Amino acid sequence: MVEIEKVGMADLKICKAPNALTTLGLGSCVGICLWDTASGIGGLAHIMLPDSKKIKNNSNIYKFADTAIDELIKQMVIKGAPKSRLKAKIAGGAQMFAFQNQNEAMRVGTLNVEAVRKKLMKEGIPIIAQDTGGSHGRTIEFYPQTGKLVIRSIGQPEKTI
């Protein structure tokens, strides 16, 4: 019996295969999935904002790309997935609403994706696949056994990356 655990906004969970992780209705947030095939350990972080250093009130480390990825790696290593074996898939970062004046808040989806990519590169974790941007929400299901990431959106066929 495969258990699928839900990860909310500014939240992070770790699981062991064959169990899986899901996050529903990702908008401008980004879902970061890391896994290690050998140990079957997988983790999913659902971040809202790109950079903890640009924000005064940053006590929730799960909210930001930089601090959430640090924490995700840390927790996975504790569970027995060596950092050197981790791989990543990412999804989300849409711009849900279009406005004429593009202030930073409206471009946050793009900024989130950029920040996640930069941080993963810095940590030496390869991004195997990504489904980001656009103007639609996504529900994602992540299976650490194989690294399979299933993505569902409204009015589009389900895809697996």
Added chain:
Amino acid sequence: MSRIDLNGENEEYFDVLKEIGNIGAGNATSALARMLGQKVVVHVPKVRLLDFKDVGGAIGGEEQIMAGIYLQVEGDVTGSMMFLLKKESASHLVSVLLDNPGRDEEEELSEMEISALKEIGNIIVSSYLNAIATLTNLKIYPSVPSLCVDMAGAILSVPAIEFGMMCDKLLLIETHFLDAVEGYLILVPDIDSYDKIFESIGV
């Protein structure tokens, strides 16, 4: 320091905000009912303080398809406001207003219908904010509306992220309305704007 402590007890302030929401939503839903020529029932507003992890599912469930009309709020009070409609209600609303009674609910919104929904959102949100502006004597203006039809969780991530730039929880004033059309009016003032509202009415 804000009057509202996101980690403490705020019942007294929340009661005031509920009353503010009531006044705004009463005005907004009577505008909606007049446009439709049908009855719209308004529930008592709720003031909700949510952990971000609970935001996605807070209104109708993360994956419920909804039409969201989003406006930024400017002036003395800043923040954002959202008019969220269940997909069927959005369809019903455009079918009545564009006099297209046989409209198929599943059909995607046309350019014309999107434009009509944005305009409705504009009228509804302006009615809401006008009532509050009159009460508080504050200047409150809505921006040009933007619309998206998608999963509720994805739509709600937008105001959550904005509020998340300043706080670790989301505080919002929500009114549920139903009957001819079912949906929600959600006002999310920036944390500093809550104080301005309280000051203006002497709380």
